[in-house]
Amino acid sequence: MVGVVRTACLLGVVAGCAKPPEMNPDLMTSAGVDTMSTSSINPMAMSLRTAYQPMPVMPSIFSGKLAGRTVTVSESGPLGLQPGEIILTFDDGPRAGITESILDTLDQYGVKATFLMLGSAAERYPSLVREVAARGHTIGTHTYNHVDLSNLSNQEAVAEIYAGQQAVAAALAPDDLAPSRFFRFPYLAQNGVIRTSAVESRFIVLDVDIDSKDYFAETPQQVLDRTLARLDEQGAGVVLFHDIHLRTAAVLPEFLKTLRERGYQVVALRSSGGGVFDGPVITADASSVDPEV
Secondary structure, three states, rough: OEEEEEEEEEEOOOOOOOOOOHHOOHHHHOOOOOOOOOOOOOHOOOOOOOOOOOOOOOOOOOOOOOOEEEEEEEEOOOOOOOOEEEEEEEEEOOOOOOOHHHHHHHHHHOOOOOEEOHHHHHHHHHHHHHHHOOOEEEEEOOOOOOOOHHHHHHHHHHHHHHHHHHHHHHHHHHHHOOOOOOOOOHHHHHOOHHHHHHHHHOOOOOOOOOEEEEEEEHHHHHHHHHHHHHHHHHOOOOEEEEEOOHHHHHHHHHHHHHHHOOEEEEEEEEEEOOOEEEEEEEEEEOOOOOOOO
């Protein structure tokens, strides 16, 4: 269910995508890198890639409720997650043929996520932006063109952030909705000046605790094993995926099934408070029933 809260809304901020491949030398020797551009979204390009099938979901041995509570955030900072609680986030979308599959899996398991969207992608697929909202998920932004803001002047960086917000807002406008205040820095790249500017503009910067590194050209099983290992090590946190990769859509059913078996709960994230734009805020309702899967 999509809850609509009337308020002066600015985009939410979450710290961004992982660093470009060269920033992860530990994986470069054993894994290729998916170099598909996130600012040029072409469904036909997917035909050149491995058509990953969803990983088989084995019968569950744990019947716990996967959908957890709703956390409402009014400013950047600690989210107050308890042990065993995670927040699912998806960057760089939407992308036709992949985002829909991810939405179906989230529906199947009765959980809500936060989608940090590129303005360029929102302009290409505005109806898909609205579909994410209609499914009850929180929408934030991720700049317009997925550029490394740490390489820009503060003025240029702020302009890139706002261009992304405005494009996502335009996609949502036909449904009388607006983005939440959440924002994520592309590549998680930032500096103190730019982060301060974002926070002072009332964006909510959401950082990443567990990076799935699903942008590496690996098998879904490799992505699954690494993400679960890091999650078990930390015990809670914000998990980063990208809804532009087939392998991510393929791994998600088994990932959610395993979370439920291990007793984790997926927390829904909302933003509150004012901003620079008047409009309703998209929120996610985590009260939906976790179905039998």
